Amino acid sequence: MISFSCDYLEGAHPKILERLLETNLDQTEGYGEDPFCGAARELIRQKIGCPDCAVHFLTGGTQTNLTFIAHALRPWQAVLAADSGHIATHETGAIEATGHKVFTCPAPEGKLTPAHIESALVLHRDHHSVVPKMVYISNATEIGTIYTKTELTALHECCRANNLYLYIDGARLAAALTARGNDLVLEDFPKYCDAFYLGGTKGGALFGEALVIVNPDIAKDFNYSLKQRGGLLAKGRLLGLQFSALLEDDLYLKLAAQANVFCQRLKSAFEDLGFSFLVDSPTNQIFPILPNALISKLRESYSFRDWEMIDADHTAVRFVTSWATTDVMVDTLIDDLRRFCHE
Numbered sequence: 001m002i003s004f005s006c007d008y009l010e011g012a013h014p015k016i017l018e019r020l021l022e023t024n025l026d027q028t029e030g031y032g033e034d035p036f037c038g039a040a041r042e043l044i045r046q047k048i049g050c051p052d053c054a055v056h057f058l059t060g061g062t063q064t065n066l067t068f069i070a071h072a073l074r075p076w077q078a079v080l081a082a083d084s085g086h087i088a089t090h091e092t093g094a095i096e097a098t099g100h101k102v103f104t105c106p107a108p109e110g111k112l113t114p115a116h117i118e119s120a121l122v123l124h125r126d127h128h129s130v131v132p133k134m135v136y137i138s139n140a141t142e143i144g145t146i147y148t149k150t151e152l153t154a155l156h157e158c159c160r161a162n163n164l165y166l167y168i169d170g171a172r173l174a175a176a177l178t179a180r181g182n183d184l185v186l187e188d189f190p191k192y193c194d195a196f197y198l199g200g201t202k203g204g205a206l207f208g209e210a211l212v213i214v215n216p217d218i219a220k221d222f223n224y225s226l227k228q229r230g231g232l233l234a235k236g237r238l239l240g241l242q243f244s245a246l247l248e249d250d251l252y253l254k255l256a257a258q259a260n261v262f263c264q265r266l267k268s269a270f271e272d273l274g275f276s277f278l279v280d281s282p283t284n285q286i287f288p289i290l291p292n293a294l295i296s297k298l299r300e301s302y303s304f305r306d307w308e309m310i311d312a313d314h315t316a317v318r319f320v321t322s323w324a325t326t327d328v329m330v331d332t333l334i335d336d337l338r339r340f341c342h343e
Contacts, residue, residue, distance in 0.1 A: 037240030144281025
């Protein structure tokens with residue numbers, strides 16, 4: 001069985017394992033107060049061109065989202081997200097469990113616009129309803145689409161005009177930065193948002209996300225929230241070491257670019273056979289619309305996920321590639337796909 005179901009099935013890139021083994025018996029302080037985390041923080045600040053930002057390491061995306069959002073918002077404040085946003089669909093109500101409402105907006109391509117924000121604000125004008133205070137977006141989005149610099153600039157300006165925080169979920173940030181049509185670079189994000197994170201779990205690490213808080217008002221006392229929410233890892237150096245390894249020599253971006261290339265090869269194969277897609281994704285996730293009979297045949301040898309039922313006979317499914325996907329895996333799937341379609 002070859003799996004294309006997600007991009008964190010494998011362990012970690014060998015360079016990370018080598019770094020962990022090399023330092024395994026070193027004795028350091030805990031809770032991120034070690035030289036490895038310190039070096040990783042400085043490397044991130046250099047890469048993003050923001051020497052004064054706060055950098056914190058957490059183990060996973062849901063933990064990062066709920067800890068940051070709960071810390072930044074007052075009890076009566078809410079966060080806006082696309083209806084496909086991760087905090088609204090795949091985090092088991094984690095944000096609501098902190099006491100903050102997630103207000104969702106229909107967004108067919110998974111991306112919010114200033115119009116979405118303005119429409120939401122109209123509905124929340126007095127103390128009888130929650131107050132929108134944060135806009136949450138993902139880049140790449142949950143359906144593989146990406147934001148352009150023009151789109152991100154427009155969101156930034158809208159948020160500033162309406163006194164809103166802008167927070168970017170970067171679980172697949174490297175995939176977005178190396179995708180066809182992208183015109184953003186790491187140095188852009190501190191200019192356009194209050195906080196964002198670099199996803200490691202889906203980018204070649206064993207686990208881990210690097211949260212960057214640009215807004216100093218939000219950054220204040222964040223360590224207290226981090227500890228209270230169980231996010232301050234005792235063996236924090238394990239996180240710092242991984243991000244140092246990923247960011248040296250641009251390995252972080254190289255791995256994502258490779259995953260994107262493999263996924264786009266799959267996309268071309270589906271297109272050549274006449275299949276359409278739920279959305280045009282340039283990243284390491286694609287969502288072809290397939291006949292259910294073909295899906296059943298493919299499932300005999302491949303793992304992938306159903307995404308959305310289109311009609312009684314067709315379903316949009318998700319194929320995802322990772323840093324560990326190989327030519328052989330992709331070629332085998334393409335060969336079987338062609339064979340099944342011509343039987």
